[in-house]
Each structure stands twice: as C-alpha cells, then as structure tokens.
Amino acid sequence: MKKIINLTINQLAYETAVEPNKTLADLLRYDLKLTGTKKGCDTGDCGACTVIMNGDPVNSCLVLAVQANGSQIETVEGLSTDEGIHPIQNAFVEKGAIQCGYCTPGMIMSTKSLLDKNSNPSEQEIREGISGNLCRCTGYTKIFEAIESLRS
Amino acid sequence: MLLPKFEFHEPGTIKEALELKKKWSSTARFLAGGTDLLVHLKKKIITTDHIISLQKIEALSQIRDNKDSVEIGACATMAKISGTPVIKEKFSALKSGVDNLGTHLIRNRATIGGNVTNASPAGDSLPALLIYKAVVLLESLDGKREIPIEEFFKGPGKTDMKVDEILTGFRLPTPPAHSGAHYIQLGKRKSSEINVVNVASFLEFDPKTKKILNTRIALGSVAATPIRALKAEALLKDKIAEEASFYKAGEIARTEDCKPIDDFRGSAAYRRAMVGVLTKRTLATAFELAGK
Amino acid sequence: MKEYDVISTRANRIDTPDKATGRAVFVDDISRPGMLYGALLQSPHAHAKIISIDTSAAEKLKGVKAVITSKDAGDIKYGVSPARYDETVFAIDKVRYVGDEIAAVAAESLDIALAAVELIKVEYEILPAVFTIEDAMKDDAPLLHEGSPKNLCAEVHQEFGNVEEGLKNSDIVITTKMKNKRQDGAFIEMQGCIAEFDNLGVLTLTSSTQVPHYVQRTVAMVLGMDVGKVRVIKPYVGAGFGIKASANPMELACCFLAKKTRKPVKMNYTRDQVFMLARARHQFSHTITTGAKKDGTLMAIKHECWLDGGAYTSFGIATVYYTGSLLGGPYKLDNMSYDGYRVYNNKPACGAQRGHGAVIARACFEQQLDMIAEKIGMDPLQLRIKNMMETGDTTCNDLNMSSFGMSECIEAVRKGSDWDKKKGHMPKGKGIGMACGFFVSGAGYPIYRSDTWHGTVIVKLTEDGGTALVYTASAEIGQGSDTAFAMIAAETLGIPLENIRLASGDTDMGVDLGAYSSRQTLMTGHATKDAAEHAKKQVLEVLAEQLKVPVESMDIRKGFIEFKGKAPDFSELRTRYIKEHRGWIDNPKSEKLTFREASRIAFLEKGSIVGTGKYKPHLLGGKFKGAAVGTSPAYGCSAQVAEVTVDMETGQVTIDKITDAHDCGKAINLTSVEGQMQGSVSMGIGETMHEEVIFDKQGRVLNHDLAEYKIVTSMDMPMVEAIVVESAEPNGPYGAKEVGEGAIMPTIPAILNAVYDAAGVRLYELPLTPERVYHAIQEYKEKNNIK
Structure with a gap:
C-alpha cells in the first residue's frame, strides 16, 4: 500500500505517495524526474546516487523513500542558483575533474558535504570525503585538484 | 534492482516495535541503517513481508557517557560513534573499527547494532567490542536481558537474539588508566573493503614494573565468529610489555587460537600468518597508547 | 613552431557544465510516452541443451505486452568480426554460459516484466561444462561450437626474421611466464537502451554504446532491415573502456520487443548482468623468451600466449592478433615469433578493454x-x-x-x-x-572488410554567420572527444571555441566507426579539420569574389578575416551586413572584417554553407596473415x-x-x-x-x-x-x-x-x-x- 510522505528537496516541499519498497533514488529519478542523481550499482557500492540527507551524504539507493519522510534532501540539481553554477561545480569544470560525468553528481554532493563541514580539508580528508564515490575515468587526480582549489 | 514488496512499519517506541515484532514474528525484520538489509533484499538473499523501521525510536541512537561506562544505542550510526568525544578519547580501537567500515556514505547510515546482528566474522566493529568487554543489551516484551558480547555470536549471521527480542545497545566499561587498545584490518584496498583479517588488542600494564596486567585480543575473519585469542592472552599475563612478548603472543594466536578457512577473499594459510603479524602490531600500538 | 589560438590550451570541456549540474542526459534518464520495460531471461546453467521453453504463463500475466524467444528473433548470427559471427540474440539449441539469453519480456512496468521472466519455464538438459583452457582442450571435453575442435576459437602463428638464429646469437636468454586475471570494465553507468519504431517503420535505438555505427549495422542485419531505416543515438555515456564497443544482446532484444509491441521499450542491465555479459579483458597466459647481447642489444622474442576466451568470440580474433603484434615495439628488434591461441569455455565471453590485447x-x-x-x-x-x-x-x-x-x-x-x-x-x-x-x-582497418570512410563530419555555418555547427557520428563517452573536435573545428575555421556548437553520437550525422582503438582524435579529428577547411574555403571564395582579392591572400583568425598586405575596402560588405541586421544590437564595429560578416555574406550568395570532411587511413601494413591488426x-x-x-x-x-x-x-x-x-x-x-x-x-x-x-x-x-x-x-x-x-x-x-x-x-x-x-x-x- 502506498504511503504519503512529505519531504523537502532542494528547499522545495514535496508531498507524494510512494510504495514502501521504492528507494529514495528511484523516487528522485523516476517519480520526480530529478535525474541528476545517478545509479551505478543499486547496492551502495559506487556512490553515484549520493544525496545529502539532513546534512549528511548518503547512498540514496539504500534509503527507502518512506524513510525520507520529513527529511531535508539536497541533490545536484539544487546547487546552481540564478547567479550561475555552484563554485564546486565550477571547480570540477575548470580543473577537468569530469570525464564521463556519471559519478560526477554524487562526487559533487560528497564534496559539498565535506566542505560544508570542513572548509579547509587536508589531502587525506579529501580522499576520505569522497572514498565512497567510485570514479573509473579520472584516476581522481583532477578531482583532488578541484577540491583543493576550493579550500578556504 | 527492485526491492520485493513489503509492509512498512515505523514505531516510535521500543515497546511498539516489540509488539509489531511479536505480531509478525519471523516474517518481519527490523530495519536500522539498511546498508546490509536492503542490499540483501535486493539481491534476493533474504525475504521479508514486514519491515519495522527503528529510525524513529530516538532512544536507540543515543550514546551516553556514564563515566564508568559508555552506553551506545544499537541504532547509533558509525559516523555518529566515530564523532563522539568519549569514543575518540577512550575507545580508540572502536573508533578505528567503525571508521573502517564500508565507505563514508555507508557510515552515515550503517549502525553498530546492524553490524553486530549481521554477525559477519569479518565485521569491523566486532573485535573492538570484544576487547572492550561490551555487554549486549536486549529487550523483549517480557523484560530486559544482558549478555557478554562473546556469548552473543553463534556463527556466521547467527546470534543469540530471540525472534521476539530487540537489540537496544551495548554497554562498554571505561578502560582503566595505563591501558590502550588498537585495531588493524587488512584487505586488498584502502576503502570499501571486506576484511581478510582484522584484529583488535587491549592491553593494561603496570607502569612501574612494565608488567602486563590484563590483555584481550580479538580476531576477526578467522573463525565462524569473531573470537578471543585466549591462549595468546594467557601467555602475556605478567609478562613484560615489550616487542618480544608481543611477537610471542602473535605466534600463539597464529598457531593455537585461530581456525581460519579458505575462501575467495583469502586462504587459511595467509589469514593465519596475518593473525600473527596483526596481533603483534596491535599489541605494540596498544602498549604505546597505554603509555601516553 | 606554429602558434595556435584554440588547440593546445586547457579550454574547459563543452560537455562538463551539463555533467556538473546533473543536466547531462544518460539513457536511463530518458522516458518516452507509453514506454514499456523489458527484462531478460538468462541461463542459470553454464552449459545445457534447451529442451523446451514454455512462455504461456508469462504471457498471461496482467501487464505483459510481449514475450519473445529465438522463435521471434530468428537464427541470424552476429558478433564482432564477420568471419566469426557466433552469437544469436537468444539461445536456440543450447546455452553456453551462465547469463546466455533465452527470452525477453516487455511489460507495463519493470516489476511486471521481472515477474513474467520468472514465469517462463525452460526445460534444460545439463551438459558437462568446461571453465579453464586446460579442461576445454582435453580430448573428451564437451565442444561449445560446432566446427571448433578442441574448443579452439582462433590460433595465430607468425614469425618475423629468424628467432632461432636470434636466440642462438644471444648472450643472455630469459624465459618467463606471466598471467593476469579476467577483468571487468567497471564503468559506472551500466548499459541501457530504449528502442522504438515510428509509424513509417523507422527504428530508433538510443543506447549506452561506444560505437553507434557498428550497433546500427548489427541491428539492421539481425532485424533484417535497411541500414537507412535504423538510427542509433548515443546520449551521454558513463564510459565504456572497450566493453561497450559492440552491439550487445540486450540492445537487439529491445529492438525485437519494440517491433513486436510497437511501443518504446526500455531495458537496463543490473550490475550483476554487466558482469555476466563481461566482454572485458581476457585472462592471458604468456610464455616469452627474450634474447639479448651482453651489451644489452635485444636480439629476439619468442612469444606464446593462451587466451581464456569464454563462450563466444566477441573481439577475440582481434585480441589474439593484437597480443602478438603490439610486442613488435617500441624497441628495435629484428626477430620475433608469436603463437597465440584463444580457447572457448563456458564462461562469459571476453572482449576488448583499454590497451586491447597488449x-x-x-x-x-x-x-x-x-x-x-x-x-x-x-x-x-x-x-x-x-x-x-x-x-x-x-x-x-x-x-x-x-x-x-x-x-x-x-x-x-x-x-x-x-x-x-x-x-x-x-x-x-x-x-x-x-x-x-x-x-x-x-x-588501420574497420572491423568489417570495407573501403568505408572511417569518419565523416559536417560543418554547417548558421545563416546569421555567427556560429559553426559540427555534426559527427563519433562517440563522446567521457574521453573528451566532443571538446577535441569542437576545438579542431574552431582552430581550423579561425573562430573562438564558444562559436562552435557540436552534436555527435547519432548515426544520422554520418559515418564514424566510434570510440575504440584510440581512434577518434586522429581519425574523426582529421575529418573535422577537413570539413572545417571545406567550409572556410567556401566563405573565403565568396569574399574573394566580392572583394576582388585572391583567396590565398586571406585567412581567418580569432573570428576576423586577415588579409596579407593591405586590407581591401570592405565597407560595402559591412553596410550590406548591417542592413541585414537592422534592429540587432551587435553590429560589427571592429576595424577588421569579422568572420560573422563574411559568413553571412557567403550565405546570402550561396545558401547554406556546408563543409564536409572525411578520413580513412592510407594503405597500411604488411602482406602476411593478420598483418592488418x-x-x-x-x-x-x-x-x-x-x-x-x-x-x-x-x-x-x-x-x-x-x-x-x-x-x-x-x-x-x-x-x-x-x-x-x-x-x-x-x-x-x-x-x-x-x-x-x-x-x-x-x-x-x-x-x-x-x-x-x-x-x-x-x-x-x-x-x-x-x-x-x-x-x-x-x-x-x-x-x-x-x-x-x-x-x-x-x-x-x-x-x-x-x-x-x-x-x-x-x-x-x-x-x-x-x-x-x-x-x-x-x-x-x-x-x-x-x-
């Protein structure tokens, strides 16, 4: 039986009915058409589906949509503003930290959470801060450079 | 990948959760962090008709410092445990264990109760719980029950928890002065790893005589459950805390305490050898920390 | 050294702003009105005869729109190299690995499709299976394919120079063995596709592929359609590394489902299906003997390799040749021999992966x-x-x-x-x-024997003269090819990069063999340069006529026309351009004639300015068997x-x-x-x-x-x-x-x-x-x- 849930996504309030077995990732992608959040494994191994839930980055493929009832969710679509793209997104573009781009939304959400909590992360903290986000294209080097360029 | 259909329940109290569990019994499963449960459901390794989410029960995710002990709620996430000052200061081996579980994303959801009830011999938080002499706190509608963590594990994926019980948390006595502990896990890569061997050691010594007063060594991934290296521990009793003693303890742990098997992650022979190395190394670091 | 304005820089990639903001569209981000969802039934057995398939229960399930098997898909063989086509969309007589496709379902939702797959009853007769080269080569080993005795898929024997002599004249001779393990591409985007037919019978397949062109040809062949009636579109692709460099059975099944249902059908692999399809790096077992002189001069290589191929050939023929041929350098070496063998067994097929074979x-x-x-x-x-x-x-x-x-x-x-x-x-x-x-x-050569161009590109100037559109069928899969071609087009035309718009990955845009063998920068790059030069020449020819100056005395750089010597009076052209732009705010004020003006004038004189470019390599290689690889x-x-x-x-x-x-x-x-x-x-x-x-x-x-x-x-x-x-x-x-x-x-x-x-x-x-x-x-x- 479907359940009505209320949640805030990128500062917009949503009320929607979901089956209990629907994941947050599928709710975002297929019901709400927020397809910026990607799925690369569906089992919490790749991090492509990373969203920030109540301040912490999580694998949205391992969160039930019903569990997100009452939550604050941030997705990659919420970062850009009327003023343009977010500085993190800009740094990823400028430093060449994006190749195929499939891990990028998740990688950027982990980066946002990392920098929200620690504006001046060390190299090790940067590595740890994206350790759940697999990238097969870049070898991470330019991703590190992009994040390093954002240190305060 | 789709999850099977199930009914979702979200009780607000432990009592409500227990009532639901009693009603649906083995057709229901508790959902804590979901990082294992949802994966196993998606992969059709397990099935369930009812999911009882524990996330709305605040009492379950608290971490309380009672000075002589610390109580960790079963639904405290790995990230929360890692960030708690008393854990950082007094339970560094546990911090190290929870920091090594999965990835930074998994640790924001995965709970210590989930890690323990999964009862994987390789579980990252388990050796530390063993060496800190954790007491498992269980509750059913009939009342509360406490058992030492060593008695809780019954085999891979099997625990002493009854079908109508809930794991509410753990109580860890605060380690004494002049003690230290350390945890090392060995895998193939440095993140998101399933351990080939993991070892935690606790050591208390007399600063005057340098004699070891107390030691506990826990070995993961080398038996059906995480185990204590009791023979190695016995050997260390009253020995001088020094490299040679740690080496000998490692040798005993390797040859007498562990009973590893071959699987696709590693051979029994290698696991055995690494028990020796990691026991020695964790003891040495535990001693170093104890001296601080 | 020549100075460049656009290439040889660190220009931001043209695709990454969309990728950074979540706007870039990958295949699973697309949904179509009335779209159905497909699912595959794959073999649970490594080797088995199919006795019967009963789809009746699946067909009766509410929401199921089609169930197809080899009865619907036929027995046309396909693969990578035409000489070794050994796959059919669905298994006909037997399955050869765990994952071999048997049937497919299209339904109103994915969970219905998956439930229907479970309802298909297949009766198997289990056959003995082999999983290693050693077992597959035994005299009594079960054979995977008729006509491949000892399960030998391919063998290569080559000798250049005189290896025996070379080793005899060596002071040091070293023999070692080396073995790797079967790899997986592990790209983060799992393969997916959407197939749909329009009312005129044209099939459009949108797919996560590296090679729209080869997929188009394979689909046309297997479905018995004209190539011109099949369009393959590659949206953004979450990388491939070689594994997505050929048509996969899911793509073909999806086309058949769309044909049968007359509705758009979407299919995706799960991660474990990606592992089941495999097609990544082989397991190689090498034995190499190398001889050298005391002074270090290399004398000879004797090389033997066994490739653990899996159930089908896939790229295997090319792989087994590459394994030998790419040891010929980068060192001076006169004597080299190679004996390569690729062996079938009941595991998923291996194929090509970054650094193919070598x-x-x-x-x-x-x-x-x-x-x-x-x-x-x-x-x-x-x-x-x-x-x-x-x-x-x-x-x-x-x-x-x-x-x-x-x-x-x-x-x-x-x-x-x-x-x-x-x-x-x-x-x-x-x-x-x-x-x-x-x-x-x-x-050096396409996968199928042909004189085809390896890449064709179109550069079209917009009628206002400001922008150049680059159309290529090449495949941006993350490597940055779109940006490279936009930069080459901008450099060649002599205009800034921001005045290029590029579209790629669509077989309607031309021929391009795709993203494999590290070919696009050189080959598609050549075709892009050729097309841009062609467009530029047309603009300059109009200018030459209008200004009465020879074409050779003009060039275009940074968006301006450069004249050798004194610039002619172009005020008439500018006035004409400005009249065209009455009411616009960006009228040219520069002292120099702009590309925009020149291009607009060219349009007014000649209609659409379209430059076409093409490339194929010159004749390459020796005359021996396998010399092409x-x-x-x-x-x-x-x-x-x-x-x-x-x-x-x-x-x-x-x-x-x-x-x-x-x-x-x-x-x-x-x-x-x-x-x-x-x-x-x-x-x-x-x-x-x-x-x-x-x-x-x-x-x-x-x-x-x-x-x-x-x-x-x-x-x-x-x-x-x-x-x-x-x-x-x-x-x-x-x-x-x-x-x-x-x-x-x-x-x-x-x-x-x-x-x-x-x-x-x-x-x-x-x-x-x-x-x-x-x-x-x-x-x-x-x-x-x-x-």
Missing part, C-alpha cells in the same frame, strides 16, 4: 628487460634507451613509427621521478621501477616510473607515486590528455593490485558487484605526475595522436619492477594481493635463508 604481454616482456639489465649490470632505463626505435622506424611486423617521442618520454620520467638519485638507493621495502609502451592511434596511421608511446612501498610482513603494496610521460603527438586539449593519462594509470593500478573476476565451480561470477570487484578508490590512488610530450605526428590532425590506451601500457610492469626493487621478488601472476606478495616474499626468504 597489456599483459608488455607486463611480461618489460620485466624481462629489467632482468636483462640486472644481469649485465646496466641501468634498466639505459637499456631501454639503447634499444629504442626512432622516428621513421618500422617494426619487424611492419608497423611504422611516423612520429616517436619515446626517448623524450624516458628522459621526462627520469627527471620527473628523480630516477638517477633513487634507483639503487631506496631503503629496504621501498622500490622504484619503470617501463615503456606504445599503442595504435586507431585501427596492429596497423595504425600513428602510434602513441609512453614511459612510466612507479615508486612503491612493500610491507615485508603482510605483503601489502602501497604505490607511492607514478610519473608518467606520454607522447600524444599534439595535445589538442592539455587537460584532457592528462586526464586520459591519469585514468589509464588508475585502471592499470586496479588490474595490477586488486581487480579479478572470480567464478564458482558452476561458472557463476562470485564477485558480481563493485564491493567485491575492487577498482581503485580515492584512498588507493597515488599521486600521478602527468608529463605531456609532443612529437608532431605527420599523419595526425595538427600532429595529434592517441593517449586513451597507450598510457596504460607501462603501468603494470613499472609497478612489478618497482616491487622487485623493493622486495627482491618477481611476481608472474596478477593481481598483487597482499597474500600473493606475502607468499612470494616467504618463498624468497626460504630460498635465501633469510629469517
């Missing part, structure tokens, strides 16, 4: 170079320099190095890694090692130095640093070149250190997820210093050649050589799990009586 051969051989250097007391870096080919040299198997910055690469890593100070002076447990490699810049208009080359720490008690290897120099001819986009180098290194590290597809005794993949199949994480990746070397390739557009695959060649042997330097042990089997290294160290200690 990676493990190089890992074996480059270790031997270090052994030879050690024996004669020579610096291994010096040994390589001594034997290095030079620009213009041709290998004994007829591969011509039309440009070759190999020595520059070696010098760059020597300096970059501080080799001279470190080699021989590292403390125990730490080591340094190096290796070299080279790779094709595009296969390994040929290329140009070869990229590289040298790497690895620095490692080995934990002598646990066997854990930590890679501390990689210094990588790559000769890419000319870096169209420097940042993208470095990105390919760093990405190659990370894949090489994964293969060296922890990647390995593991099977159980029934032929099922045990580690079919990204937790247990271990690619490099951010915690494992060492610092990589990427040094770009340029060599002005005469056959490349602006001198450009490959970087996408060559950069992986030296990684594995450089690490292996560094581990030897650190721990004194040589490892002949990958991956370097702590356990494998530990046992090697123990053996070494026992042999040398070390406690």
